Every structure is written in C-alpha cells, then in structure tokens.
Amino acid sequence: DAGVTQSPTHLIKTRGQQVTLRCSPKSGHDTVSWYQQALGQGPQFIFQYYEEEERQRGNFPDRFSGHQFPNYSSELNVNALLLGDSALYLCASSSTGGSYNEQFFGPGTRLTVL
Amino acid sequence: AQSVTQLGSHVSVSEGALVLLRCNYSSSVPPYLFWYVQYPNQGLQLLLKYTSAATLVKGINGFEAEFKKSETSFHLTKPSAHMSDAAEYFCAVSDPGNNRLAFGKGNQVVVIP
Numbered sequence: 001d002a003g004v005t006q007s008p009t010h011l012i013k014t015r016g017q018q019v020t021l022r023c024s025p026k027s028g029h030d031t032v033s034w035y036q037q038a039l040g041q042g043p044q045f046i047f048q049y050y051e052e053e054e055r056q057r058g059n060f061p062d063r064f065s066g067h068q069f070p071n072y073s074s075e076l077n078v079n080a081l082l083l084g085d086s087a088l089y090l091c092a093s094s095s096t097g098g099s100y101n102e103q104f105f106g107p108g109t110r111l112t113v114l
Numbered sequence: 115a116q117s118v119t120q121l122g123s124h125v126s127v128s129e130g131a132l133v134l135l136r137c138n139y140s141s142s143v144p145p146y147l148f149w150y151v152q153y154p155n156q157g158l159q160l161l162l163k164y165t166s167a168a169t170l171v172k173g174i175n176g177f178e179a180e181f182k183k184s185e186t187s188f189h190l191t192k193p194s195a196h197m198s199d200a201a202e203y204f205c206a207v208s209d210p211g212n213n214r215l216a217f218g219k220g221n222q223v224v225v226i227p
Contacts, residue, residue, distance in 0.1 A: 004157070031213065033213075033214060033215075035215075035217075040123075040219075040220075041219055041220070042118075042120075042204050042206075042217030042218050042219050042220050043158070043204070043215070043217050044217070045214045045215065045216070048213065048214060056212070056213075056214055058214070090157055090158065092158075092215075094213060096213075102148075102160065102163060103213075103215060104160075105150075105157040105158040105159070106157050107155075107156055107157040108156075108157050
C-alpha cells in the first residue's frame with residue numbers, strides 16, 4: 001500500500017502565477033482533504049472533495065480551487081499567487097465508511113512564492 | 115466551530131524524563147480528538163485518537179493521552195523521552211458529523227541528551 005502520495009515535492013513560483021498540486025489517496029479511500037501549513041503554524045483546512053464535488057470549505061479565497069477525478073485523486077489549484085501562499089500543502093485521504101474521521105496524510109508539497 | 119489551544123510552542127525535555135504536551139479544545143458537540151507527530155520535511159503521522167470510547171488512549175511509540183471532559187483537555191504524555199521523540203506535535207479536533215480537522219499551533223519538542 002503506497003499510502004497518500006503528492007507531487008511535486010517542491011515548487012517555486014513567482015507572484016501572480018498559477019500552480020497545480022496533485023494528490024493520490026490511500027488505496028480504498030474516497031475522500032480527499034487539503035490543508036495549508038504555514039511556517040511555524042498548524043495545518044489549516046482548505047477544502048474537502050467527495051464524489052468529485054467540493055463538500056466542505058474552510059476560510060480560503062476563491063483563488064483556491066480543486067478537483068477530484070473518478071479515481072479519487074485530486075488537484076489543488078491556486079491562482080494569482082501571493083507571497084503569503086508560501087507554505088506546505090498537505091493532502092489527506094479518508095474513507096466515508098472508515099474509522100472515526102481518521103485521515104491519512106501525504107508528505108506534502110512545499111510551495112515557495114517569490 | 116471547533117478549536118484547539120496548545121500552549122508553549124517549544125518544549126525542552128531531558129532524555130528519560132516525562133514528556134507532557136497540553137491540549138485544550140473547544141467544541142459544541144462531543145468531539146473526536148487526535149494527536150499527530152510531524153518529523154522534519156515529512157507529513158503528519160497519527161499518534162493516537164479519542165473517539166468516545168475509553169478516556170485513556172494509548173498510541174504508538176509509548177505515547178498516551180487522557181480525555182477529560184470536565185477540563186476540555188486531551189493532554190499527551192510519555193513516561194520517558196527518547197532522542198527519536200524530537201519532532202513537532204499537533205493536537206486536532208473533529209466534529210463526528212463533519213470530517214474535517216482543526217489543528218492547534220503545535221509543540222516543537224527538543225530532547226536534551
């Protein structure tokens with residue numbers, strides 16, 4: 001079992017650019033959540049996808065958008081990048097029939113905006 | 115909305131000494147509670163979870179936590195610190211009907227030889 005995988009591991013962009021991050025969930029999981037972890041902070045919930053739809057959203061602007069594919073993998077898109085978007089982006093997967101909201105995290109994508 | 119408070123961003127502990135990390139939560143419903151550990155340049159690994167069964171929860175690597183409803187707390191302990199325990203630790207809360215996690219700011223644990 002490969003667990004949750006994310007790509008790329010690191011990314012450098014400049015202000016105003018757009019970025020796409022990718023996530024493959026753990027085998028058997030159908031729900032993907034995305035979190036932003038700024039330096040020295042705890043992860044903040046961005047949004048969650050289930051059945052190819054956004055089911056929940058945290059307090060993030062519309063510049064943050066996502067997608068879930070039929071194979072349950074997911075993308076996070078960020079438009080018009082700001083310096084403050086520099087962070088570690090974590091993907092977590094879970095199963096709707098699973099145990100007590102337990103989420104499994106990937107290693108993250110480190111985004112640096114210059 | 116749920117929230118978590120972790121005080122003391124950096125915690126230093128001597129090797130072999132007790133590790134105690136404090137977590138207080140706020141939730142309008144009986145919550146699920148979690149402790150995660152994050153090693154440098156890695157994602158989050160679940161240490162243990164409370165899901166309304168036993169109030170004393172045992173996790174991996176010798177860690178345990180006790181849910182105290184009256185104190186709205188879920189403190190993490192380990193009797194004897196090991197060098198490999200140096201990492202960042204996050205407490206998180208979830209509403210059972212709402213599969214999203216709210217994290218505290220974390221505790222960076224340093225183990226002194």
